[in-house]
Amino acid sequence: MKKGMADMDPAALGYVQKYFEQFLPLSMDELKQLLTYCEIRQFPKKKIILQEGETDNYLNIVVSGLMRKFIRIKKTEQTLQLATEGHIINSEISFLKQVPSVLLLQTLEPTTLISLSYTKMMDALDHYPPGERLGRQILSRMYVKKDERRFARASLNVRERFLHYLEGHPHMLQRVPQKYLASYLNIKPETFSRLKHLVKTGKKSL
Amino acid sequence: MQTIYHSLLLFLNQFLHLSEDEFTILQKRTAVKHFNKKENLIEPGETDKHLYFTGRGLIREYFIRGKKQVTTDIITEGTITGSISSFLTGEPSHYCLQAMEPVTVLAISRIDLEELYSSDRKWERLGRVLTAHFLLQQEQHILDNIRFSVRERFVHFAEKHRDLLQRVPQKYLASYLNIEPETFSRLKHLLKKNKSLL
Numbered sequence A: 001m002k003k004g005m006a007d008m009d010p011a012a013l014g015y016v017q018k019y020f021e022q023f024l025p026l027s028m029d030e031l032k033q034l035l036t037y038c039e040i041r042q043f044p045k046k047k048i049i050l051q052e053g054e055t056d057n058y059l060n061i062v063v064s065g066l067m068r069k070f071i072r073i074k075k076t077e078q079t080l081q082l083a084t085e086g087h088i089i090n091s092e093i094s095f096l097k098q099v100p101s102v103l104l105l106q107t108l109e110p111t112t113l114i115s116l117s118y119t120k121m122m123d124a125l126d127h128y129p130p131g132e133r134l135g136r137q138i139l140s141r142m143y144v145k146k147d148e149r150r151f152a153r154a155s156l157n158v159r160e161r162f163l164h165y166l167e168g169h170p171h172m173l174q175r176v177p178q179k180y181l182a183s184y185l186n187i188k189p190e191t192f193s194r195l196k197h198l199v200k201t202g203k204k205s206l
Numbered sequence B: 001m002q003t004i005y006h007s008l009l010l011f012l013n014q015f016l017h018l019s020e021d022e023f024t025i026l027q028k029r030t031a032v033k034h035f036n037k038k039e040n041l042i043e044p045g046e047t048d049k050h051l052y053f054t055g056r057g058l059i060r061e062y063f064i065r066g067k068k069q070v071t072t073d074i075i076t077e078g079t080i081t082g083s084i085s086s087f088l089t090g091e092p093s094h095y096c097l098q099a100m101e102p103v104t105v106l107a108i109s110r111i112d113l114e115e116l117y118s119s120d121r122k123w124e125r126l127g128r129v130l131t132a133h134f135l136l137q138q139e140q141h142i143l144d145n146i147r148f149s150v151r152e153r154f155v156h157f158a159e160k161h162r163d164l165l166q167r168v169p170q171k172y173l174a175s176y177l178n179i180e181p182e183t184f185s186r187l188k189h190l191l192k193k194n195k196s197l198l
Helices: A010-021 A028-035 A092-097 A118-127 A131-155 A158-168 A178-184 A189-195 B002-013 B020-028 B084-089 B110-119 B121-147 B150-160 B162-167 B170-176 B181-187
Strands: A038-043 A048-050 A058-064 A067-073 A076-083 A103-107 A111-117 B031-035 B040-042 B050-056 B059-065 B068-075 B096-099 B103-109
Touching (some): A010 A028, A038 A058, A067 A178, A076 A178, A076 B121, A092 B121, A111 A118, A118 A131, A131 A158, A131 B068, A178 A189, B002 B020, B002 B050, B050 B084, B103 B110, B110 B121, B150 B181
Antiparallel strands (some): A038 A111, A048 A103, A067 A076, B031 B103, B040 B096, B050 B103, B059 B096
8 A cells, every 4th residue: 555745744753853853854845855766655454565586666764663574494484673763674685786686575564655756766866966975874873773772682681682682672572572572682492581580570681 | 107097996996987087096095014024004903093995915804702713804916905984984993904914015094085075076075986885795794694594605605715625714605694604614515516606
């Protein structure tokens, strides 16, 4: 389902403007111009929105809902990203190089996205004045987030990873099926179950 | 010193064509720096205010976990490196960058880059495509580690970087490829017998 963004109400526009401030302050005119390149996409829960082998055509910001990015390896799945409100998600290599994706994207809740297609992005990079700078800032953010995850995965042990993540994202234990969280944190499901007492009983963590 | 600039131009041309005049503008913002073997370009906890283009020598990126060093990258000639997250955020680096051989780099500061970005959209574009390059490289490394078996990781690396097997101490390569040192030693027979690798 697609919808234009021209008829967005002023309160919503103000909210979106504030969101983009973390990358680059945009005037209301610049914001409205930016939104003409974007579209709103809505999906029910449990919907695969990108299959492996497909080329990812979109860069997405989650407005509401929850998504995951994962990879199938033989018969198992490995969750690589969980994205909630305000997060950016896509299959980066597939989108940026326009090649078939090895990753899949799936909604876990009914999800609304602000999406920018590859064609519109190229158009905006040529014709929308803040486009290059905004693009660089968004890519920088994506890099830094990915690097944080990579570092946490390599530098923390199982217990530390569990606590580090849930301290930063306490609500995710309720929102995300445990098997996905365990996979994302690279923790065996049995171990994950055992570790849950650490947050439930309110024991002092690290 | 002509050659390091030439290799920088070749590297950048993969992403964006720069005219001679444009390249001169960029060149003026860079400084040649030398590091001795084992010298650090950046220490853990330090904030990286530069990006480096490597002209000569190998650099190792690692962090310290307990008493162990975990190697996270091996940077060869002809590419751009730095503690990228620290450079982008201005926060202290998790990683250390160390010269594994005598190293020569071209360094550009964050301030100089910001000035270039503000002076012309062309530089903004260069900044954007380089940032995309960093993101893609990092994602590729993460995916390779997840998708491929120990043996596959070894073979892919050996096929692509045969020279590094001689130049880089085995413990660093093993750590980088996330392979136990003993397993790494055993896998080396695949190369010696000159078998077809896959």
